[in-house]
Amino acid sequence: GAVVSQHPSWVICKSGTSVKIECRSLDFQATTMFWYRQFPKQSLMLMATSNEGSKATYEQGVEKDKFLINHASLTLSTLTVTSAHPEDSSFYICSARGRGRGEQYFGPGTRLTVT
Amino acid sequence: AQKVTQAQTEISVVEKEDVTLDCVYETRDTTYYLFWYKQPPSGELVFLIRRNSFDEQNEISGRYSWNFQKSTSSFNFTITASQVVDSAVYFCALNAGGTSYGKLTFGQGTILTVHP
Numbered sequence: 001g002a003v004v005s006q007h008p009s010w011v012i013c014k015s016g017t018s019v020k021i022e023c024r025s026l027d028f029q030a031t032t033m034f035w036y037r038q039f040p041k042q043s044l045m046l047m048a049t050s051n052e053g054s055k056a057t058y059e060q061g062v063e064k065d066k067f068l069i070n071h072a073s074l075t076l077s078t079l080t081v082t083s084a085h086p087e088d089s090s091f092y093i094c095s096a097r098g099r100g101r102g103e104q105y106f107g108p109g110t111r112l113t114v115t
Numbered sequence: 116a117q118k119v120t121q122a123q124t125e126i127s128v129v130e131k132e133d134v135t136l137d138c139v140y141e142t143r144d145t146t147y148y149l150f151w152y153k154q155p156p157s158g159e160l161v162f163l164i165r166r167n168s169f170d171e172q173n174e175i176s177g178r179y180s181w182n183f184q185k186s187t188s189s190f191n192f193t194i195t196a197s198q199v200v201d202s203a204v205y206f207c208a209l210n211a212g213g214t215s216y217g218k219l220t221f222g223q224g225t226i227l228t229v230h231p
Binding site for chain 2: 042043091093095104105106108
């Protein structure tokens with residue numbers, strides 16, 4: 001149990017375009033989802049926390065107008081990178097936590113390359 | 116503020132050697148959780164262990180063992196008789212309470228390479 005999927009697993013886009021990444025909890029209801037970013041050979045950095053039905057809370061230094069997060073249902077959160085630039089190229093990982101659970105379950109990640 | 120420090124950036128060992136990955140954390144919260152994750156080349160994080168701040172018992176799971184010492188704010192991870200498949204990046208992480216509840220703070224990661 002507790003499976004989290006991400007789609008797509010990798011994406012290449014041109015500079016200036018927008019990209020949407022989906023994060024789904026497949027067998028549980030995720031009341032909270034987290035989005036992380038990981039640059040090559042670096043650690044995971046939390047970008048934002050989203051609770052179902054609420055606006056996301058962004059970490060300091062993360063542009064909320066650039067990284068749009070929507071958590072419209074208990075099984076789906078989306079991250080949209082708007083007007084992507086090469087410096088946004090990174091590995092994006094989501095995690096999900098169910099109601100009353102302390103454990104976070106991680107998705108497999110999405111590798112974004114902006115050319 | 117929460118902080119996790121993994122002082123070892125890279126470790127290289129030969130198969131069958133034992134290896135210990137260090138993790139030191141900082142938090143003002145009295146209730147917190149500590150984690151270890153493995154990240155193989157595929158990128159997917161593999162959960163290894165979770166420990167809460169009130170349980171200082173050491174744990175062993177097969178070739179893996181963990182030493183949690185609150186007195187030194189450390190949560191070290193030992194792999195006994197390492198294997199090539201253990202090669203990966205290992206992250207220690209902290210989930211504290213208060214306003215940071217639910218958020219995971221990761222260490223910088225330790226790249227472990229096990230040579231045949």
